[in-house]
Amino acid sequence: MPDHRRHRGPHPQDHHLFSPDQIPTLQNALADFSLLLTRRYATPSAIKLVGDRYSLTERQRTAVTRASCSDAALSNRKKSELPLSAIANQPLLIDGYNILTTLETALSGGPILSCRDGCFRDMAGIHGTYRRVEETIPALHLLADFLNTTQSGPITILLDAPVSNSGRLKALIHDANQNWKIDLVPDPDPLLSASPDIIITADSVILDACARWTNLARALISARIPDAWIADLSPTPITDAAQPPAAPQ
Helix, strand or coil, rough: CCCCCCCCCCCCCCHHHCCCCCCHHHHHHHHHHHHHHHHCHHHHHHHHHHHHHHHCCCCHHHHHHHHHHHHHHHHHHHHEEEEEECCCCCEEEEEHHHHHHHHHHHHHCCCCCEEECCECCCCCCCCCCCCCCCHHHHHHHHHHHHHHHHHHHCEEEEECCCCCCCHHHHHHHHHHCCCEEEEEEHHHHHHHHHHCEEEECCCHHHHHHCEEEEEEHHHHHHHHHHCCCCCECCCCCHHHHHHCCCCCC
8 A cells, every 4th residue: 555644644543542540650661671681581572461451442552662772781881981072073974864854743743762772763764755844854954954053974874785775865864965975875773883973873783883873863853843842751660579580581
């Protein structure tokens, strides 16, 4: 079925699934799931256990999964995170689709997850095809203006070449800022993970591997999209009494 979406906005049920009365349950679920990850439970079995316990829908389970991380991952990400002020006069390598869909979602009123590691993440999926929406151009101009205030650069944006319409998006990004380098690559993840440059992404796999990153999406949305819908899933501290038994060997 053709994709006729004009916005990167909320799912029809999101206003219920991430309503204020649902947030405490989701925070508790995130705390339990993160603890299971810390105890090295496999993700599928851990999210089933937690999701069943709290009677979460599939979309809520996806949100909890995206917003969670183990204690080791949290510690590692905080050690490699740089403050926004540190990117002045520094080369940046940007995960293009990751930052763009988050900004599009924030501008269109979709839920932005405030996660355990402090990152802002969206719930939009590319699934092999990128479709331009009404928020695409405003998001690109917002990114260009914000990066200009940080005085960072040179700036390189990586796009997944296998994703349909990446070539068209490259042209749109170039129109937003002709000084940026935009590369279409088969898989940005290993390049982002291994680069010595400061990385702009909220992708958990990349954050766990890269040497340096900064939390640009959170800083930009907080400063420039004050009416964005932020679903704060950050959990309350976990006590030892709440710990489950160790994962089976």
